[in-house]
Amino acid sequence: MSIYGELRSVALIVYRDLSRFWKYRFWLAGQIGMNLADILIYALVFNNMVNTQLIPDYFKFFTTGVIAIAAFASAFSIGREVGIEIRREYTHYLLGLPFSRTSLVAGRILGGMLRGVVYQSSFIVLAALLVGMPSPYGWLLVLFTSLALSASMSGLAIAISSSTKDFNLQATFRALTYYVFFFFSNVFYPKQVLEMRFPKPVAEAVGYTPVSLAADIYRWAFGYNTAVDVAQRVWLLSLWTGAMLLAAALIYLWNLTRK
Secondary structure, three states, rough: OOHHHHHHHHHHHHHHHHHHHHHHHHHHHHHHHHHHHHHHHHHHHHHOOOOOOEEEEOHHHHHHHHHHHHHHHHHHHHHHHHHHHHHHHOOHHHHOOOOHHHHHHHHHHHHHHHHHHHHHHHHHHHHHHHHHOOOOHHHHHHHHHHHHHHHHHHEEEEEHHHHOOHHHHHHHHHHHHHHHHHHHHOOOHHHHHHHHOOOEEEEEEEOOOOOHHHHHHHHOOOOOOOOOHHHHHHHHHHHHHHHHHHHHHHHHHHHOOOO
């Protein structure tokens, strides 16, 4: 198949996944509204409970960090769909279509990435209204970070969900992944708190996970914390994204064709 044919196949798969996403738009709107309400309540309650010497304004701190959670939540919706396809053996039909397997894998990951960015948009608008409007360069960083994080999370979700046909195992793996990525991150608490609760090497490592890197970039772009080395964060997040996408694509490809 020519390169044009491959790109067209990828575009068709992405269109299919986005159409399925849009099909549940009312459920999606309700989900976003519920999540935004949870965030506002959570941030307002904890704003008066957190030591202001560690976090001067917890509301703004949490609002910028939670954008990373939105990417995770939406990207994993495609993981659930891939899991259903594996359990119902719908993948045999997908493999019988006139697409190359590479196009199928690329299309699913790209579709998940765009879903993540769409879902994140309301949280980004909320952060711009409550924390501060980014500069043009800041908006570019927000866009890059959202695309990179959503792509890596959708790839991870697809790889996990396609690894077993057991629904309970799929749900358990997703929950474990969520807790590992967000408990060991700076979305909910800053580096000073991590250093108080964990050994120093662990606290240092937590600061360089993909979710922590993304949260740092968002906080820089929205003007909440300009003390971080944002160029370093962008470079490290790019490396994480490349490695996770490669691993996810290979795992999904193998899971699609194994007996």
